[in-house]
Amino acid sequence: MSALRPETVSVHTGNEADPATGAVAPPIHLATTFRHGPAGERVAGYEYQREGNPTNDRLREALAALEGGAEAATFASGMAAMTTLLECLPNGARVLIPDDCYTGLRMLCAEYLPERGIEAVMVDMGDLDAVRAACAQPTAMVWIETPSNPRMKISDIAALARIGHAAGAVVVADNTFATPLLQRPLALGADVVMHSTTKYFGGHSDVLGGALVFAEQGALSAKVAHRLHITGATLAPFSAWLILRGCRSLGARMAMHCANARAVAAFLAEQPQVERVNYPGLASHPGHAVAARQMRDFGGMLSIEVHGGREAALALASKVRIFTLATSLGGCESLIEHRASVEGPNPRSPQNLLRMSVGLEHVDDLIEDLRQALA
Numbered sequence: 001m002s003a004l005r006p007e008t009v010s011v012h013t014g015n016e017a018d019p020a021t022g023a024v025a026p027p028i029h030l031a032t033t034f035r036h037g038p039a040g041e042r043v044a045g046y047e048y049q050r051e052g053n054p055t056n057d058r059l060r061e062a063l064a065a066l067e068g069g070a071e072a073a074t075f076a077s078g079m080a081a082m083t084t085l086l087e088c089l090p091n092g093a094r095v096l097i098p099d100d101c102y103t104g105l106r107m108l109c110a111e112y113l114p115e116r117g118i119e120a121v122m123v124d125m126g127d128l129d130a131v132r133a134a135c136a137q138p139t140a141m142v143w144i145e146t147p148s149n150p151r152m153k154i155s156d157i158a159a160l161a162r163i164g165h166a167a168g169a170v171v172v173a174d175n176t177f178a179t180p181l182l183q184r185p186l187a188l189g190a191d192v193v194m195h196s197t198t199k200y201f202g203g204h205s206d207v208l209g210g211a212l213v214f215a216e217q218g219a220l221s222a223k224v225a226h227r228l229h230i231t232g233a234t235l236a237p238f239s240a241w242l243i244l245r246g247c248r249s250l251g252a253r254m255a256m257h258c259a260n261a262r263a264v265a266a267f268l269a270e271q272p273q274v275e276r277v278n279y280p281g282l283a284s285h286p287g288h289a290v291a292a293r294q295m296r297d298f299g300g301m302l303s304i305e306v307h308g309g310r311e312a313a314l315a316l317a318s319k320v321r322i323f324t325l326a327t328s329l330g331g332c333e334s335l336i337e338h339r340a341s342v343e344g345p346n347p348r349s350p351q352n353l354l355r356m357s358v359g360l361e362h363v364d365d366l367i368e369d370l371r372q373a374l375a
Helices: 006-012 054-067 078-086 103-111 128-134 157-166 219-231 237-269 288-294 309-319 363-374
Strands: 071-075 094-098 119-123 141-145 170-174 192-195 210-214 274-278 301-306 335-337 353-357
Touching: 006 054, 006 237, 054 071, 054 210, 054 237, 071 078, 071 219, 078 103, 078 192, 078 210, 078 219, 094 103, 119 128, 128 157, 141 157, 157 170, 210 219, 237 274, 237 301, 237 363, 301 309, 309 353, 309 363
Parallel strands: 094 119, 094 141, 141 170, 170 192
Antiparallel strands: 071 210, 192 210, 274 301, 301 353, 335 353
């Protein structure tokens, strides 16, 4: 039989029937400790929940299969995954991060990594010459985020992987916005994929989690696993079960997220009050050609920049009725957010920018909601 498609993998991998009972839905193993032998022998492969758990193992298997990786690690949050990986770098290491990226990554790099002697340099990842120039100095890691948060910039993963590897760097891709249903960074040359599984994997705005998927089992994955064990940013079994349950419907949800976002973006692009629509599925997007080459579809996230600055953006956000004013993304409900207001004391997002996570409502209702808010 030919290789299974991602939609089939998401339904079945890690979701095999329970061998003890035949239950189609996998069980949750909540035990914090497991029986072992008199000299600590692991009777059934487990000892303590922080070191390993059957429910987490099912999720790790599913995530590795979906991304086409050799191994996955799961964490209590996306930030925990990000922090654990970056703190595995040696003192004095230098990391390249995108000039448009998740606020948590930017704050981690500005406030905490310097305490470890790790330097983070912001680069426009869409400018390959700028990345090559930055890699002329010793570089331990190149961090890619595509599409980026919140301006939806597109980076050429394959090209950046070649540049990073030529400089001896580990190449990491945050694949949260796209998910492996739309984009496979490891197949394009990345070494590690990072996810906030809180978002599309969970899919219902009710679970917190993070993950790293490694192209190869090796020194880096072992170092991350050991650091996770010692520092304890462990994903709880119930959270692992909820994320694993979310995997089953990921293919269907992503198809609808994408379809709805395409229609919403096309509508907004025609509105005179909107200065710019940042959505890679639009032919007018500067990264459209690259996105079309490395993505199966363009995702459920977009942002707009409105005429009239901050006041106009806040006025629009205050008038929506179906879109919910909230942070995060990837849930069933559509969300809208003024990013500059939630990015802390030094926001980088334009004051006229609103980010949207387009949900699973009927698209005509979403468009009508935006139409009345813009009126």
